[in-house]
Amino acid sequence: MIDTLFLALTELLRFEHLAYMFLGLFVGLMIGVLPALGGIAGLSLMIPFIYGMDQVSALAMLIGLLAIMPTGDTFSSILLGIPGGSSSQATVLDGFPLAKQGQAARALSTAFISSMFGGVFGAVVLTGFVFIARPVILAFGSAELFMLALLGLSMVAVLSGRSLVKGIGACCIGLVIGSIGAAPATGEFRMVFDIEYLYDGIPLVVVGMGVFAIPEIVDLMRSNQSIAGEMPLGKGWTRGIRDWTRNWFLSLRCAAVGCTVGVIPGLGGSVVDWIAYGHAVQTSKDTSNFGKGDIRGVIAPESANNAMSGGAMLPTILFGIPGSGAMAVFLGCMVLIGIEPGPSMVTTDLHLTYTMIWSLALANIFGAIACVALARPIAGLTKVPFQYMAPFLMVMIAFAAFQSTRSVNDLIALLALGVVGVLMKRFGWSRPALLIGYVLAPQAETFLYQAVQFNGWSFLGRTGVIIIGALTLASIFFGLRNRVDEHGKVVPVEDNAPDVPQFKAHLPQIGFAAAVLALMGLALFDAMQHDFLGKVFPLSVAVVGLVIVSVLLWELWFGKVGHHSHFDAELTGDHVGKPEVKGLWSGLIWLSVLVGLSALVGFVLGVAAFFLAFMRLRVGASWLKSLHMTAWAVGGIILAAWMLSLNFPSGLLQSLIDLPWPLR
Amino acid sequence: MKNTVNVTRRVALGLVAGAVALGLAGPAAADVDFSGQTIEWIIPFSAGGGSDTWARFNAPLLSKYLPGNPVVVVVNEPGGGSTKGTNLFAARAKPDGLTILGTSASTQFPYLLGDPRVRYEYKDWKIAMAGPTGGVVYTTPNLGLTGPQDIAMLKDKELVYASQGATSLDLVPLLGFRLMGFNVQHVFGFKGRGDGRLSFERGEVNIDFQTSSAYLKNVQPLVDAGQAVPLFSWGVLNEAGEVVRDPTFPDLPSFVEAYETLHGAAPSGPEHDAYFAFFTAGFPAQKMVFLPGETPDEIVAAYQKAFEDMKADPDYQANAEAVLGSYGQVTGALAQALFEKGTTITPELRAQVSGMLAAEYGVKLGED
Structure with missing residues (x-):
């Protein structure tokens, strides 16, 4: 084993293999830095080139690309407040406030060190773990996987914010959205209303971008400042290193969490960042700064997501079970270069496994170094007036969103969820809770159904189930004690919320809660139409949602001034009373113009x-400048689409006239 | 592997003389030239799946062997269980040979079942190539079996199978097990056959099937270690259109042989017809490449020639085993035969299968 380990290293260190790894790193960095484009897009770019490459070069290149994704993602999460990928959403929560305070450099450097540590940790663990991984992975049956989904859902407690009912309500919205489409047990289509798009459910990237990215863009568009405002960019590199050193144990724990989540197939990594973030909050004594720019809120998710991408390779190479979309493409690439996953990856093909592990470690180190070098120039983006960046960001997010099904419906769904996200942010509903519910809904339902089918209800007595159950209870307990939201620590809950004492002023938040109640009612109504196995999950969610939101409505309606459920950023936010700040809807209107x-x-x-309209009407730029910017945007998306060989979503015009690519 | 091709080649010739009469394998491809052009290969699945890998394996070879060496790009149009991208092809593709479609069992099954999302008609298209595949059903020695000959021991056992869904490729084992008379509980919601195998290794299910290459790589070691017992292969079609042993697994009985061991006679009747229709669409005719129906025959012939020629390429030979299993891709009359068999079902059989799925598994295809 040791021989093979070093043999694999010397093999990898040959010039051509290293060169391919750097090529992968380079492409990965380019793609990773762009918000919302991730491993799938990057790997798809690479596939045509892996043809005829030797296995070591191809693996080095692909892993180089994959390894840097969660590191490169960090740029847009911290600097723009837009999650760079599905596993770096939690970084936004504290990283972006740091950038706004002019501490972008500190946040970035801490993030990169954490990423590097997480990635290398993942690689080191894999080296030995690969031998015992089979029995470990096999120990997680459907019953244990169901409990792990519950453990993930328990993070809602810590992330639900000041009002627990709103947090649970948000989670119910996520669970309802997540149950749209085919029921796992019967294949019945739920909540599709004869809209073909909904048959497959709403894609993750659309939910993530709609709920997290769009509200940030909309907010930033309201004032015409740059992100960092008047704040200096700050250096803070040494501070970043010190920050990490002081919290190395947290970083280690989160890397372990990330690695574990990655290794267990079926969980998917899209909530690993929230789990790590929740863990950091649960285990901290002083939580007053979380959500407002606590560096630990950056260290935790960044350590976890790099470690996870290493862990996720195990089920892929040992069992051929990809844990995520990117891993599915990676699996396809492996097959294309003639490597078939299976038990032989730890026997006859062990050198290939070690090649991957070494590539992973090296790529994480070099990737972090490259990011550090790039941080300074890229951080300059936070000094650009936001109105110049907003249209680019909207187009990029739309571009990323339609990667899912390549249809204009992705954009419509993005807009709809964007509206939901904006309102949730305005009324203080926890968006992470929605995301966690959305991601874990199908898993919780599928695994519970399978566990009951396989073991009956006696599955609850299995050792693994009891252990994970205990962890879940502990997580809820510590979570409730240390609740945080975007405004920092919220426990103990005091009824001193900033508020406006007129009932009429509360009508918007009451209206939103009523809309959520209606959604739950709709879910209940739809669930009634199905067979028992198809309806039991959405029915339970809808009932819980109805009860919870009814309680909330009661609190909103009758609660005294300053009741902790009252929250409306339009009444009490920092911007209230500043005439230069534009209305809430302007950003959404522009987005709907793009979609329309x-x-x-x-x-x-x-x-x-x-673009032309935005530049001329909103920014008031000259024709020349407007055309210039438009050319960059259109050229950029055409180039990207050409490289990824994809068709753009077509509109009404295309159904009437036959246009050549890229217009069709 | 060669053997299969040869056997099945004779199938086609025997089976559908009509196809030959159409002259599909006829004119030479001399006057077709794709120089400087880009061919879009629509794959109605997302990147990374089996069909995507299959297309990406073939695309550069197709580019190399088509006249004029056009660029061949794989365009993923996923959604609706592959009906969306296929509908798109049906609505948009022009008969100029620049847009081709790759389908899989998941495209054939909704069509055969009358899924309302299907707005394509296979009979409107011309086939360029068909890629057969096979698989092996196996069980656990805990049930007392030592080999395929003991299959009768399964008759009164409670079997559990990890299924991807009643309308997925797992419809074939579902119909097959019913035909055999096994008492199988199908647990749905699995993401792929790999997931199902994991469930078998965990001991959650006790009967499973894997496609040939996955079986060789992942299940054969279990069999060698005494942790799994093979039962039968699905088999391949012979010249008379009958199911015979899969040459990749010459020691394993085919589905039909296993049935005979159990019941003493060959399977027949409407239940068998239903099984056979979906078996053909799911295995011998699993992957197919199509061109729009009005495409000139010389373009179709150019494609067929390219798919034939690529088989001698070292790149093809190096990785074909991993990507395609041990089954050669076929063209011409042979592909035509598989195409017709794999996309035809009588209205009675369709009603029978969808009625059974609705009644026993709660599957609604949304016709009402």
Whole structure:
């Protein structure tokens, strides 16, 4: 084993293999830095080139690309407040406030060190773990996986914010969204209303971007400042290193959590960042700064997501079970270069496994170094007036969103969820709770159904189930004690919320809660139409949701001034009373212009028209400058689409006239 | 592997003389030239799946062997269990050979079952290539079996199978097990056959099937270690359109042989017809490449020639085993035969299968 380990290293260190790894790193960094484009896009770019490459070079290149994704992602999470990928959403929560305070450099450097540590940790663990991974992975049956989904859901407690009912309500919204589409047990289609798009459920990237990215963009568009405002960018590199050193144990724990979540197939990594973040909050004594720029809120998710991407390789190479979309493509690439996953990866093909592990470690180290070098210039983005960045970001997010099904419906869903996200942010509903519910809904339902089918209800007596159950209870207990939201620590709950004492002023938040109640009612109504196995899950969620939201409505309606459920950023936010701040809806209106134009004339023409309109009407730029910016945007998306060989979503125009690519 | 191709080649010739009469394998491809053009290969699945890998394996070879060496790009159009991308092809593709479609069992099954999301008609298309595949059903020695000959011991056992869904490729084992008379509980919601195998290794299920290459790589070691017992292969079609032993697994009985061991006679009747229709669409005709129906025959012939020629390429030979299993891709009359068999079902059989799925598994295809 040791021989093979070093043999694999010397093999990898040959010039051509290293060169391919750096190529992978380079491409991965380019893609990773762009918000919302991740491993799937990067690997798809690489596939045409792996043809005829030797296995070591190809693996080095692919892993180089994958390894840097969660590191490169950090840029947009911290600097723009837009999650760079599905596993770096939690970084936004504290990283972005740090950037706004001019501490971008500190946050980035801490994040990169954490990422590097997490990645290398993952690689080191894998080296030995790969031999015992089979029995460990096999120990997690459907029953244990169901309990792990519950453990994930327990993070809602710590992330639910000041009002627990709102947190649970948000989680119920997520669970309802997550149960749209085919029921796992019967294949019945739930809540599809004869809309074909909904048959497959709403894609993760659409939910993530809609709920997290769009509200940030909308907020930033309201004032025409740059992200960092007047704040200096700050250096803070040494401070970042010190920050990490002081919290190395947290980083270690989160890396272990990340690695574990990655190794267990079926969980998927999209909530690993929230689990790590929740863990950091649960185990901290002083939680007053979380959500407002606590560096530990950056260290935790960044340590976990890099470690996870290493762990996730195990089920892929040992069992051929990809844990995520990116791993599915990686698996396809492995097959294309003639490597078939299976038990032989720890026997006859062990050198390939070690090649991957070494590539992973090296790529994480070099990737972090590259990011550190790039941090300074890229951080300059936070000094650009946001109105110049907003249209680019909207187009990029739309571009990422339609990767899911390549149709204009992705954009419509993005807009709809964007509205939900904006309102949730305004009324203080926990968006992480929604995401956790959405991601874990299908898993919780599927694994519970399977566990009951396999073991009957006696599955509850299994050792693993009891252990994870105890962990879940502990997580809820510590979570409730240390609740945080975007405004820092909220426990003990005091009824001193900043508030406006007129009932009329509360109507918008009451209205939103009523809309959520209606959604739950709709879910209940729809669930009634199905067979027992198809309805039991959405029915339970809807009932819980109805009860919880009814309690909330009662609190909102009758609660005294300053009741902890009352929250409306439009009444009490920092911007209230500043005339230069634009209304809440302006950003959403611009986004709907983009979506509407795309539905009419297709994405490329839609982007062109949107950009020109935005530059002329909103920014007030000259024609020359407007055309210049538009050309960059349109050129950029066409280039990206050409490299990824994809078609743009088409609009009404395309159904009437046959246009050549890229217009069709 | 060669053997299968040869056997099945004779199938086609015997089976559908009609297809030959159409002259599909006819004119030479001399006047077709794709120089400087880009061919879009629509794959109605997301990147990374079996069909995507299959297409990406073939794409550069196709580019190399098509006249004029066009660029061949794989365009993923996932959604609706592959009906979305296929509908798109049906609505948009022009008969110029620049857009081709790759389908899989998940595309054939909704069509055969009458899924309302299907707005494509296989009979409108011309086939360029068909990629057969096979698989092996196996069980656990805990049930007392030592080999395929003991299959009768399963008759009164409670079997559990990890299924991806009643309308997925796992419809074939579902119909097959019913035909055999096994008492199988199908647990749905699995994400792939790999997930199902994991469930078998955990001891949650006691009967499973894997496609040939996955079986060789992942289940054969279990069999060698005494942790799994093979029962039968699905088999391949012979010249008379009958199911015979899969040459990849010459020591294993085919599905039909296993049935005979159990029941003393060959399977027949409407239940068998239903099984056979979906078996053909799921295995011998699992992967197919299509061109729009009005495409000139010389373009179709150019594609067929390219798919034939690539088989001699070292790149093809190096990785074909991993990607395709041990089954050669076929063209011409042979592909035509598989195409017709794999996309035809009588209305009575369709009603019978969808009625059974609705009644016993709660599957609604949304016709009402």
